[in-house]
Amino acid sequence: MYTVKQLIEAIKSGNITTFSSPDVKVYVSSYTQVGNTSLLMVRTAAGKKLIVTGEGELYDQLIGENVDGGKVASLSHENRLTLNQFLPYTAPQAFGTQVATMGLGDRLGIASPGHIQTIRGKDIRPVLAQQSIRELALTGRTYEDVLDAAAYAVFQEGYKDGYGADGDHLKKEEDIEYALRLGFTMLTLDCSENIDNTIESKSEAEIAAKYEQLPASLRNHYEKRYLETAANVPGATLNYTRQALQKDVLIYDAAINFMEAIFRKYIATLDRAVDFEISIDETATPTSPEAHYLVANELRDRGVTIFSMAPRFCGEFQKGIDYIGDIAQFERELASHAAIAVHFEYKLSIHSGSDKFSVFPLIGQYTNGLFHIKTAGTNWLEAVRVVAKVNPSLYRRMHQYALDHFGEATAYYHVTTDINAIVPLGEVSDADLPDYMEENNARQLLHITYGLLLQSKNADGSKQFADEFFQTLAEQEDAFAEGLRYHIGRHLELLGK
Numbered sequence: 001m002y003t004v005k006q007l008i009e010a011i012k013s014g015n016i017t018t019f020s021s022p023d024v025k026v027y028v029s030s031y032t033q034v035g036n037t038s039l040l041m042v043r044t045a046a047g048k049k050l051i052v053t054g055e056g057e058l059y060d061q062l063i064g065e066n067v068d069g070g071k072v073a074s075l076s077h078e079n080r081l082t083l084n085q086f087l088p089y090t091a092p093q094a095f096g097t098q099v100a101t102m103g104l105g106d107r108l109g110i111a112s113p114g115h116i117q118t119i120r121g122k123d124i125r126p127v128l129a130q131q132s133i134r135e136l137a138l139t140g141r142t143y144e145d146v147l148d149a150a151a152y153a154v155f156q157e158g159y160k161d162g163y164g165a166d167g168d169h170l171k172k173e174e175d176i177e178y179a180l181r182l183g184f185t186m187l188t189l190d191c192s193e194n195i196d197n198t199i200e201s202k203s204e205a206e207i208a209a210k211y212e213q214l215p216a217s218l219r220n221h222y223e224k225r226y227l228e229t230a231a232n233v234p235g236a237t238l239n240y241t242r243q244a245l246q247k248d249v250l251i252y253d254a255a256i257n258f259m260e261a262i263f264r265k266y267i268a269t270l271d272r273a274v275d276f277e278i279s280i281d282e283t284a285t286p287t288s289p290e291a292h293y294l295v296a297n298e299l300r301d302r303g304v305t306i307f308s309m310a311p312r313f314c315g316e317f318q319k320g321i322d323y324i325g326d327i328a329q330f331e332r333e334l335a336s337h338a339a340i341a342v343h344f345e346y347k348l349s350i351h352s353g354s355d356k357f358s359v360f361p362l363i364g365q366y367t368n369g370l371f372h373i374k375t376a377g378t379n380w381l382e383a384v385r386v387v388a389k390v391n392p393s394l395y396r397r398m399h400q401y402a403l404d405h406f407g408e409a410t411a412y413y414h415v416t417t418d419i420n421a422i423v424p425l426g427e428v429s430d431a432d433l434p435d436y437m438e439e440n441n442a443r444q445l446l447h448i449t450y451g452l453l454l455q456s457k458n459a460d461g462s463k464q465f466a467d468e469f470f471q472t473l474a475e476q477e478d479a480f481a482e483g484l485r486y487h488i489g490r491h492l493e494l495l496g497k
């Protein structure tokens, strides 16, 4: 058995390229030397630790226990901040519009190593620390937790190509301030509460009457720019009619004002780069190419620069399952959406990007491989798949709990799941439980109930599933990473990466 010092010396001298024993797993890729300080991540029965030897500022600043000539430090928030200070690659960065990026939302804080192993060496960069305020509320985590998990994964894997941190689907100024204060490098502004979805259901006469109530100066502004001036975007098919313009102005004008206000107050005043994304996808109103162009054109006219735009595409981008809709129409509109993004020099952002296998090739083609795509739930489902394979009892209890509480979860996510189509648990053998992850309704059942499952408690206050769930995943760390490499690898392959 190696002592701490012997372990690091063996790695420093190159005598160890892999090392694992019943008691200790060494993440050899984590080995790093900063001045006279050497450090390494290991996993013991007590969990993951930093092993530190040598001397110097980094050694002194890492908080831990002195053990046979070295130091054993926890993966604490404070130690993560120290790593960020001495190892810049462990801090998140903005990427700008000239490289493809992928949001790899990790609701558990344990998926990023597998994500890094999947994306390393490809022509795309990971936004590892991506979580929405909704996800934080449902999992009980904080943005500090999200950044800590991503940074330690980057250190563990020795990944030095850069990663992002996305404060996702932010609606409130206090949440924007929170994410920016912590150093998040991407901000996804969710404008859904500023989009007027009631307009879609009104008659032309009602829309016209409401439009006429707008100030004449505003109406003249829009009519001059969209009825009297042709929108000239190579590759985009854009036809404005008076009726459609009136509808789009009523739907999006307040949202455009909101976008501008947040940009001026929080983005334009920053002394660092932040990738600013506009999200108009989580709304009942599909974003026509004309509406997309209008929003983008107004933003440019107001000096608002953005990293990406997430329209609500035609059809359905539901959670954790493939595209639902007319793919020919999706392709026609995607061509225009992608051309508009090129025209205004930002990236198209694909939300709920998990598992949209039937349209990935089109997305890669029409964006010329320059896109932002977001996943999150599918990564959680890969963890559930591991549980289904190795801990059938736990899977059955989680599945049943999800069935019993599904209605509560639909308050957070729009899905058209048919619960009754899911094969009853009692008819499925242990060996076949993983097949649930291949069936859309079961996928969505487990997908949107993640928060309820992770937070549920027994009568004595102990966690009903979470402790056993995380213990199972810790024991199956390699299997989870392998599942992510395969599943997210499929995403990237079909996207042309």
Ligand SMILES: O=C(O)[C@@H](O)[C@H](O)[C@H](O)C(=O)CO
Binding pocket: 105, 131, 132, 134, 135, 168, 169, 350, 351, 352, 353, 354, 374, 375, 376, 377
């Ligand atoms: O669940 C959430 O709130 C996020 O993961 C959100 O869905 C995200 O923007 C996304 O589109 C992931 O696919």
